[in-house]
Amino acid sequence: MSSKSSTQHLSRVNIIRKKHIRLTIAALIILGLIILAGEITSYDHIDGLLSIPAAISWLFSNMLFSAGTLANFPTVLRLLWETILISIVSTTTASVFALIFALLGSQLTQVNTFLMYVAKLVASVSRNIPVVAWALILVLSFGTNSATGFLALFFATFGFLVRAYIETIDEASSDSIEALRATGATYPQMIFKAVLPGSMPQLFSWTLFMIETNIRSATLVGLLTGTGIGYLFDLYYKQLNYEMVSLITLSIVVAVLIIEAISNRIRREII
Numbered sequence: 001m002s003s004k005s006s007t008q009h010l011s012r013v014n015i016i017r018k019k020h021i022r023l024t025i026a027a028l029i030i031l032g033l034i035i036l037a038g039e040i041t042s043y044d045h046i047d048g049l050l051s052i053p054a055a056i057s058w059l060f061s062n063m064l065f066s067a068g069t070l071a072n073f074p075t076v077l078r079l080l081w082e083t084i085l086i087s088i089v090s091t092t093t094a095s096v097f098a099l100i101f102a103l104l105g106s107q108l109t110q111v112n113t114f115l116m117y118v119a120k121l122v123a124s125v126s127r128n129i130p131v132v133a134w135a136l137i138l139v140l141s142f143g144t145n146s147a148t149g150f151l152a153l154f155f156a157t158f159g160f161l162v163r164a165y166i167e168t169i170d171e172a173s174s175d176s177i178e179a180l181r182a183t184g185a186t187y188p189q190m191i192f193k194a195v196l197p198g199s200m201p202q203l204f205s206w207t208l209f210m211i212e213t214n215i216r217s218a219t220l221v222g223l224l225t226g227t228g229i230g231y232l233f234d235l236y237y238k239q240l241n242y243e244m245v246s247l248i249t250l251s252i253v254v255a256v257l258i259i260e261a262i263s264n265r266i267r268r269e270i271i
Contacts, residue, residue, distance in 0.1 A: 080255055084215055090153035095203075098165055132220060153221060169195055169199050176198050
């Protein structure tokens with residue numbers, strides 16, 4: 001018995017030792033990549049760390065807004081609300097189209113193989129073009145207006161949600177679909193009796209997640225399309241009005257935190 005326990009102990013020690021060696025090698029590789037990246041880009045990591053206190057001091061001395069700046073707060077709230085609405089509308093609209101393409105692209109709910117690959121290809125192209133690139137492309141066609149921001153968020157959201165919805169459908173509905181197929185159920189019956197009831201909580205969760213993400217992205221899109229809170233941020237930033245920049249940034253952060261808290265609460269209730 002003692003020999004067997006001793007062997008098991010040695011085996012555990014060897015396993016732990018191998019894990020430590022792997023972790024050490026991984027840490028050394030990461031450290032080497034950091035040093036190599038610094039050499040290639042001529043970036044001094046030590047100078048970067050030493051500059052942090054001075055940067056923090058500059059922020060506190062230049063970006064603390066005064067009472068006079070608060071007079072513009074209603075304008076900030078109005079454009080922030082506009083940005084939030086564009087994010088919500090673009091996400092919810094994209095989710096409807098994403099669900100249709102996800103049903104066509106999922107192996108469990110595909111109509112035929114050709115449409116499945118077409119749906120995945122369209123979603124992949126849409127997903128792999130960054131939202132900033134979408135905004136720049138669409139500005140050339142639609143100009144600087146809210147429609148451009150809506151479409152940029154829509155296309156980027158659509159591609160992401162199609163993939164997320166396909167994975168959700170494949171994971172949550174396989175058993176139910178197989179059971180209904182065995183009973184001779186029609187395609188609409190499989191969708192409304194198995195896919196949607198089994199997947200809806202997770203699909204809704206992904207939609208809420210994208211609303212949170214798009215509120216952040218909408219600020220950046222607004223810089224390019226001249227709309228919403230992003231336009232206001234860009235306007236005051238170019239004027240070097242750091243007090244207004246600070247007020248706008250703080251408003252965005254608070255809005256995102258509030259919406260994230262609401263979203264998390266809803267997700268806990270539905271999942």
